[in-house]
Amino acid sequence: NAGVMQNPRHLVRRRGQEARLRCSPMKGHSHVYWYRQLPEEGLKFMVYLQKENIIDESGMPKERFSAEFPKEGPSILRIQQVVRGDSAAYFCASSPPGSGKETQYFGPGTRLLVL
């Protein structure tokens, strides 16, 4: 059973461009979380999704950021018109159904650098 997959692992964008980050949860997991980690900081929650539904987006900036988790395919975190302050590591995590749902399994992250 493959772990949580994220791609790309590294992404370089110029200011004003769009960044698309992909996350494929572990097989059988239908709950996905996105977190952002700034250098020397802990992870900050951004958004929590189930298939086709956004459950909690309280950590998402109101502008330029959006997330989706379609019925088929990976979850996508989209950042429009990137700015230098968006440079960070973005981690996706997924949770299994049943008794283990409190544990989150993290992907390797996407490191976004905005020039």
Added chain:
Amino acid sequence: SQQGEEDPQALSIQEGENATMNCSYKTSINNLQWYRQNSGRGLVHLILIRSNEREKHSGRLRVTLDTSKKSSSLLITASRAADTASYFCATAFNSGYSTLTFGKGTMLLVSP
């Protein structure tokens, strides 16, 4: 504001010694989890302790939780160089599916 705060920020020990990291939080929680992050990598789940538990063990790891003081500690016994990593505590308010609130982490360096 940050829910979890780890202490110390950095810890340097020799192989074989024990490492203790502490975490404090501000509000009531359902459970508290510890994660490890190797440099440039994702997070690995280590252990979960629920609000009605006081102590939990997993291999060389021992976690305690004091809800009256809103604090937790992670003890790694007989440390190894491979334990070198950053360690984060994360709190969950709800049972079941819940977002996690992370502290800034403790960077542990274990020298051979």
